[in-house]
Amino acid sequence: MQNTFPVTLVEATLLTPRVRHLKLKRLDGTPLEFTPGQFVSFHFAAQGEGEKEVRRSYSLASIPGKSNEIELALGYVKGGIASEALFAAEPGDTFNMSGPYGRLILRDEAPKRYILVATNTGVTPYRSMLPALAERLHHLKVVILLGVQKKEDALYSADFLAYAKQYPNLDFRLCYSRETEKDTLQAFEYLGYVQAQFDLLDPTPDNDIVYLCGNPNMIDAAYELLKERGFSAQQVRREKYVS
Ligand SMILES: Cc1cc2nc3c(=O)[nH]c(=O)nc-3n(C[C@H](O)[C@H](O)[C@H](O)COP(=O)(O)OP(=O)(O)OC[C@H]3O[C@@H](n4cnc5c(N)ncnc54)[C@H](O)[C@@H]3O)c2cc1C
Structure with missing residues (x-):
């Protein structure tokens, strides 16, 4: 297992009925250097002879500067190799990890608006980006669109709402694909798929950079609409x- 490092589970809580928030730390105590938007991989040993090591990736949810812990949001897939191992994990359990990896990061660019679109745990990288986004909010707008099936599935919405309250240029919208009750929705809640918001936001290539x-x-459908x-x-x- 090249370039892996051991990590131990510090704490695990349920963010929603199907998403577990994990806090891990490196066994040697050093912080993981990363750029918000990147991900790490778990490496699980091969189960039998002739089998390969299993590798699964998870976006970093950690908010830089807040703590040195490696925070992840893990959606449960029944019978999934990583899901079953990580949902059953208890504090003190150790795993092999590698990373960080990935290029879904904020760059030196100046759109008039960022539209950051996610479904479920796909919103994790945007949580990690919040402080970096806040630094840009004085000169551009940011829209964060989170799509989940039901209200109970909304993860990290308190974090996004807190920033939206503090920064008027941040617009957080929560979209439910399987709710039908319109009357009980709050101002930031919508019915339908995330990509249906494009009709309201009217993104244009001159104004916007979009993350999916x-x-x-969702990514294929949204990309087609943007093309x-x-x-x-x-x-x-x-x-x-x-x-
Ligand atoms: C760059 C990257 C970042 C990622 N970040 C995250 C993250 O932050 N949080 C997160 O929860 N996941 C994330 N994933 C997905 C994650 O890596 C795993 O694919 C996922 O957790 C399933 O792994 P598993 O071993 O539990 O299931 P597997 O053993 O891989 O799959 C078991 C069975 O379930 C099916 N299956 C796999 N995934 C799903 C699904 N989502 N819905 C329904 N059926 C499925 C498979 O086809 C298979 O039949 C990311 C993936 C990538 C590539």
């Missing part, structure tokens, strides 16, 4: 959560 993270179907609006691949950053 999470479910591959119809004239976006090129460089203006749409994508990270698909595939095994």
Whole structure:
């Protein structure tokens, strides 16, 4: 196992009925240096002879400067190798990890607006980016669109709402694909898929840079809509959560 380092689970809590928030630390006590938006990989030993090591990736949820812990949000996939191992894990358990990796990071660029779109745990990188986004909010706008099935599935919404309250240029919208009750929605809540928000936000290649993270179907559907609006691949950053 090259370039891996041992980590231990410090704390695990349920963020939603199907998402577990993990706090881990490196066994040698050193912090993990990373750029918000990056991910780490767990390496699970091969289960039998002739089998390969299993590797699974998770975006870093950690907010830089807040703590040295490696925070992750893990969605449960029934029977999944990593899901079963990490949902059963208890404080003190150790794992092999590598990273950080990934290029879904904020760059030196100056759109008039960022539109950061996610489904479920795909919103994790945007949580990590919050302080870096806040630094840019005096000269540009940021829209964060989180799509989940039901209200109970919304993860980290308190963090996004707290920033939205403090920074009027940050617009956080929560979209439910399987709720139907319109009357009880708050101002930041919407019915329908995240990509349906494009009709309201009217993104244009001159104004916007769009990030898409999470479910591959959402990413493909959203990217098609953006291409119809004239976006090129460089203006749409994508990270698909595939095994
Ligand atoms: C760059 C990157 C970052 C990622 N970040 C995160 C993250 O922050 N949080 C997170 O929860 N996941 C994330 N993922 C997905 C994660 O790496 C695993 O793919 C996921 O946890 C499933 O792994 P598993 O071993 O539990 O299931 P597997 O053993 O891989 O799969 C078991 C079965 O379930 C199916 N399956 C796999 N995933 C899903 C799914 N999502 N829904 C339904 N069926 C599925 C498989 O096809 C297979 O049949 C990320 C993936 C990538 C590539």
